[in-house]
Amino acid sequence: MTLIQRAALAAIATTTLAVKAGEVEVLHWWTAGGEAKAAAALKATLQAKGHTWKDFAVAGGGGDNAMTVLKSRVVSGNAPAAAQIKGPSLQEWAAEGVLANIDDVAKAEKWDSLLPPAVANVMKYKGNYIAAPVNVHRVNWLWVSNDAFKKAGAKVPTNWDEFFVAAEALKKAGIIPVAHGGQNWQDFTVFESVALGVGGADFYKKALVQLDPATLNGATMSKVLDTFKKVKTYTDKNAPGRDWNLATAMVIKGEAGMQMMGDWAKGEFVAAGKTPGKDFSCVAAPGTAKAFTFNVDSFAMFKLKNEANIKAQKDLAAAIMSTDFQEVFNLNKGSIPVRLNMNLAKFDDCAKLSSKDFVETAKSGSLVPSIAHQMAVPSATTGAIQDAVSQFWNDDKMSTKDAQAKIAAAARTK
Structure with a gap:
């Protein structure tokens, strides 16, 4: 001593x-x-x-x-x-x-x-x-396998149009485009990033923090739900029930190209000996570069x-x-x-990058609480909306209009 x-x-x-x-x-x-x-x-x-x-x-x-x-x-x-x-x-x-x-x-x-x-x-x-x-955990991340993207000749997406172009390229190369675990909270994590990316921070606040009925029933929410459902078509048939870390492992191994998940996923990459920038990329979920969902x-x-x-x-x-x-x-x-x-x-x-965006979004007003991770609304309401979102994700026959009505009704749960 x-x-x-x-x-x-x-x-x-x-x-x-x-x-x-x-x-x-x-x-x-x-x-x-x-x-x-x-x-x-x-x-x-x-x-x-x-x-x-x-x-x-x-x-x-x-x-x-x-x-x-x-x-x-x-x-x-x-x-x-x-x-x-x-x-x-x-x-x-x-x-x-x-x-x-x-x-x-x-x-x-x-x-x-x-x-x-x-x-x-x-x-x-x-x-x-x-x-x-x-x-602070940032939730609105997109994790990318650099090997998979290289093999597919795909470009890392910055918006939803580019996301689906990349997904198609990955699919053609025989790679699962989106690694996902079909569990309620994971579906909801993807949904909130889609909502933020399609609608922007002001829409997100009105719809998923203030639970404004007009916004929940409006045209932008319809577009969010259509985009969300389209993401599902690029996941694999074994997704239901898969744990989030097993989905991350698919990206680590290059079996899948992308995953939408909070920054706890980074720990899996690092534990596997992977280096940010070299083996994998961490970028904001499509359309959300100037916003930040916090947990x-x-x-x-x-x-x-x-x-x-x-x-x-x-x-x-x-x-x-x-x-x-x-x-x-x-x-x-x-x-x-x-x-x-x-x-x-x-x-x-x-x-x-996360810290820089945390500081900038705090100043710009686009630092928003994650609804999927119990930061935005009371727990009973969160649970009801999460269930409605997962029903839509899992039921191929449910229309966007019906899903919108279910989510708006769930938002009234106290």
């Missing part, structure tokens, strides 16, 4: 004695691979401040299992210090009166100047911060009674937004820092 390390440990010990150390119990579902490493980094940050980290990890169900456990804990008056909750669900929990106001941390750490308003507003309830954001993970802070634990909770909130944690976590997760003005020297080209 070096002298510096000894001195650091002594300083931590002194701080711990001066300010009574607390315990933070943290509910999350980061239990695999890069996510588990990322959670370990946060734990280490808290332990360095002298606090105890109590892991409350609930695997499976994309967080559904965790939410079931959390509800029973909160009802019994035994809430954890922090829980992984995101999007409109934060406001739903805050409305129950169980979340803590962490404005003092946010002010001390200058969160309002470090977060785009579109993200900061999601972290607040009635103007007060109740959660700390961890990262932000965050931790809601619950009301606690023990003073030492409240101090630990505040230290946790500050640590989440620190530059060190934002770098380590996002390098492991494949996402980008939510904190603006970060040094991205260690990040790859896909992340740098």
Whole structure:
């Protein structure tokens, strides 16, 4: 152990004695691979401040299992210090009166100047911060196999007309044009990118954030649905039920040319030893280069009674937004820092492009929440619209008009 390390440990010990150390119990579902490493980094940050980290990890169900456990804990008056909750669900929990106001941390750490308003507003309830954001995933990505495109003599598409030209070229070369996993959330992920690409950011906001009936029933939505259904004709017959990472593997191997998926797909390419720009390309989904659908993970802070634990909770909130944690976590997760003005020297080209577009769209007003990833509307409404979208994707006999009516009806679900 070096002298510096000894001195650091002594300083931590002194701080711990001066300010009574607390315990933070943290509910999350980061239990695999890069996510588990990322959670370990946060734990280490808290332990360095002298606090105890109590892991409350609930695997499976994309967080559904965790939410079931959390509800029973909160009802019994035994809430954890922090829980992984995101999007409109934060406001739903805050409305129950169980979340803590962490404005003092946010002010001390200058969160309002470090977060785009579109993200900061999601972290607040009635103007007060109740959660700390961890990262930003961009959802509207198109992942491209450079080998497959070279073999097909195809050009990487920037709009939907070019997308279908490329798809035809791939098909003629005997390559599956679009890798897809036929699961509700994957269908919905493709749908929102089509909606953004065909209609633009203002249309997207009106239709899929404000749920405006006239927009949902209008001509642009008809065009979105027609384009969405056309994409399906370029997927393979084995798509139903396929997991997203297996679809990504098809692009990695060059069996398929393209996949529309969030930036968590990048982790699969990197794990397979592939290099951005050389082996694969990361480009915005057709027509969406000047827009950005965001999916932000965050931790809601619950009301606690023990003073030492409240101090630990505040230290946790500050640590989440620190530059060190934002770098380590996002390098492991494949996402980008939510904190603006970060040094991205260690990040790859896909992340740098994502960060540049995140900043630019925040300024232009085309940074929009992902409806497919529970960032835009309440969970019951999200589920109803997702089901309607998947019904249309899977039923070749359903007309665009019928699908539009089903989606508009689903948008009224409370």
